[in-house]
Amino acid sequence: MRNYFIDLLTKEAKSNNKIMLMVGDLGFSVVENFKEKYPKQFINAGVAEQNMTGMAAGLASEKFHVFTYSIANFNTFRCSEQIRNDIDYHNYNVTVVSVGGGLSYGALGYSHHAIQDYALMRSFPNMTIYAPGTMSEITNCMKQIFRSKSPAYLRLGKTLPKNLKKLNKSNDQAPGKWTKILECKNRESRKCILTTGAVIDDAVKMQKKEEFSNYHIYSLPIWGMKYKTLQAQQINKWDEIVTLEDHLEDGGFGSYILECNSNIQTAGETKIKLKSLNKNVCNTVGDQDNLKEHFKFAH
């Protein structure tokens, strides 16, 4: 995912000299091509995420579109106040790019588990979360990000879905809009699994089980506080929704959907169930697949 992201950014930088890529001393074997082609648009800020994020705000105030790139929690939680005050409050054009969403770096331990990031980033009023789960979703997210002039959070997982061919490759991913990923056999079914981020494979596995064979798969890759009012209408189309995210339940994507459905004026009869990571994942070592299996994620 990260290589595809950097390819798209490199292409964009060719025609847009306002793009500035800042890395927190990370990105080995990923960022070199960008750096070589556009050295004036590349800054290694060192291992100093607070300064990197504050500088990004300063650069954005001078009309640069800045991308701050790091792993997991380093460019989100470490510098959360810089994101809150310097970027989001001023509504600056900075995209925080975190690689290793969810348990992508599972074996590296808790410091590298990005499993509370939605909770943080969705608490900022101007922030749009981009959590792509497929190649086409990354393409669309990047199109939207290049077009946008406001703060963004791009959460990249490590891997792309294995069964890409079967999946719907929509080019129509407007912020706040759900996209059909995979229909179930019963086209008339009014049940769906709604994902965000790099959990499409998990949703496909779920659908193969009898319990969920009657559920379509949809994703919502672009969301945030600004798009809450768009959700009720989409939620109300369904009898049942199961949200799926590689994040803890509290403050996560499922919580967001529940909040969207809690407005008295628009709340419907839809039954919403949440599937997320077990909090005990915090104390366990293992790679992403092992951890998901051990804690029965998406079961």
Added chain:
Amino acid sequence: MNINSSVLLSKYIKAYTLKMVSKAKASHVGGGLSISDILAVLYNNILYFDSQKPLLESRDRFILSKGHCCAALYATLALKNFFTLRDLNSFAQFGSNFMSHASHKVKGVEFSTGSLGHGLPYAVGKAVAAKSRNKKWEVFVLLSDGELNEGSNWEATLFASHHNLNNLTIIVDYNKLQSLTTVEKTIKIEPLKDKFEAFGCYVSEVNGHDHEELKKSLSKKNKKNSPKVIIAHTVKGKGVSFMENRVEWHYKSPDKDQLEMALNEIGVSL
């Protein structure tokens, strides 16, 4: 108001700061008085700006990192005609843009601050932007001494020095008092000059209330290919005898009688 002398300007900055803080029953008058001379020299003699075009591309950028002392900045901007002196009456009032920590919603304020340690990284970002586009404008940032407890300042200084940002001037309002007691008793920052020098900066120390010294150091050509640091030795509550060097004036606001006494000492009637 048309004031062409930095000394006279600083007296009015102090007077309006006192009046605004008193009316709003707000805090931080002591720190506002300690930076008034620095602001007066910057806005009267150093910074290039057009108050009718606050976002003029070629302007020098000034960032008040110690955002809690914004009353003095708002007063300075009003006295330099960014907006009217009457606008200052809404300071810290319901619905006003003039909140009691620096707000970018006020004309002429580059950046909202309030949480310490944010101004310098932002200023460094602007300095990088100017270098990258070969712009001649410069960046000035005013920090407090207590603020230097924040690690982000040192991250930013390392970066600014490494990248030879000689278009950046860092001014430290060194009044030796922070929130609860002296800087010395809180977290020692001495030897401060040596610290900044060790980080590769071009450092000078001045009396932060001596306008000639301030003018000289602020306009002096940066001899190193690195950020300039001016350690301005100041007095918290400067100009009002009963406020000088007293930690309680970090918080208290002068009542009507105290305001009158203070304005008498400053020598300005409003």
